[in-house]
Amino acid sequence: MTDSDSITIQRAEKQDAATLTDISKRAFHSDTDFGTEGTGGPPGYDSIEWNSKNIVANFVHYYKILKNERVVGGFISGTRRKGYHVCERIFVDPDYQHTGLGLQAFKLIWDKHPEAQLWTLGTPEWNIPTKNFYEKLGFVQIGFTYDVPDWRGRFYEKRMTSDSPLQEIGELGDGMKQAVVEGTITKRSQPRHVTSRKGETLTVTEVELSDDSGSITVVLWNEQESLIQSDRIRIENGYVKSYRGALQLSVGKWGLIISLS
Ligand SMILES: CC(C)(COP(=O)(O)OP(=O)(O)OC[C@H]1O[C@@H](n2cnc3c(N)ncnc32)[C@H](O)[C@@H]1OP(=O)(O)O)[C@@H](O)C(=O)NCCC(=O)NCCS
Incomplete structure (x- = not known):
């Protein structure tokens, strides 16, 4: 990349969907060079319909990355709660990779979102290039996720300010949504079986999550229990309800x- 190259980001528009889908498909297929089995990518990466839907969605910001006004990549950002931002996806056209575009795109996104106190993201453990890329940007791996079958994800965060957007467990109240808390598991019940209103048999496990401010019961359904692989966890997008007081x-x-490291 030369100094005269102009790298910008702009909100993607519906008419960009086909171009962004084509770039996304080629970018994620380029990962096969680094360990994926067969070609693939995250949900919707090769679907014009998925990309169109996310471009107009109000729960994410879908940006296009431009080099000298040509679309060369995409960046999808989301917000879990005030100050808690997530890089949902970034991809750069393989013809333009390894020229510093990805690093530049992140810096432009950070400038666009000065309200972010924290950025997080997840990436498959097998993907060593993305590990190098995110660490170069100052992301620190704080744990693993187990929600995708057959591999675990590295979970990264980068703190932008000394203020934290996470809540304390003691602050949680009935009806709260988009809760983000972390704590230590201080009790774990034996899984038990219950029958749903539709007649299905469900497995429920309760764990007690505690921090310095208090404790709360976390209710885990079916395979959710297997997502906990350490004594300390963070929960994103939780919701709180009062049950039997x-x-x-x-x-x-x-x-x-x-599952935090
Ligand atoms: C990950 C991705 C967005 C990086 O974009 P990029 O424009 O190629 O990245 P940059 O040129 O800014 O790379 C900066 C640094 O990242 C690291 N990096 C990037 N690609 C790498 C590779 N193939 N191998 C090792 N390190 C790599 C290096 O540290 C590099 O610094 P260097 O060039 O000084 O060695 C891009 O490779 C991509 O689109 N990959 C496919 C899609 C994907 O996996 N997206 C991430 C998951 S959502």
Whole structure:
């Protein structure tokens, strides 16, 4: 990349969907050089429909990365709660990779979101190039995720300020959504079976999660229990409900459990 190259980011528009899908497909297929079995990518990476939907969605910001006004990549960012930002996806056209574009794109995104106190992201453990890339950007690996079958994900964060957007367990209240907390598992019940209203047999396990401010029962359904592989965890996108007079924290479809190192 020369000094005269102009790298910019702009919000993607619906008419960019086909170009961004083509770049995404080629970018993720280029990962096969580094250990994926066969070609593949994250959900929707090769679907124009998925990319169109996310471009107009209000729960993420979909940016296009431009080099001298040509679209050369995409960046999807999300927010779990105020100050807690997530890089959902970044991809750069293989013809333009290893020229510093990815690093530059992140810096432009950080400038666009000065309200972010923390950025997080996940990447498959087998993907050594992305590990090098994120560490070069100052991301620190704080744990692993186990929500994708057959491999574990490295979970990274980069703190942008000394303020933390995480909540304390003692602050959680009935009806809260988008809770982000971390703590130590201080009790774990034996899994038990219950029958749902639809007649399905479900397995429920309760764990007690504690920090300096208090404790809460986390309710885990079916295989969610296997996502906990260490004594300390972080929960993203949890929701709180009162059940028989006590607060319970659940992790829904859009939630995430991170086993902290
Ligand atoms: C990951 C990705 C976005 C990086 O973008 P990029 O523009 O190629 O990255 P940069 O040129 O800014 O790379 C900067 C640094 O990252 C590291 N890096 C990038 N690609 C690497 C590779 N193939 N092998 C080793 N290190 C690599 C290096 O430390 C590099 O610094 P250097 O050039 O001084 O050695 C890009 O490779 C990509 O689109 N990959 C496929 C999609 C993907 O896996 N996305 C991430 C998961 S959502």
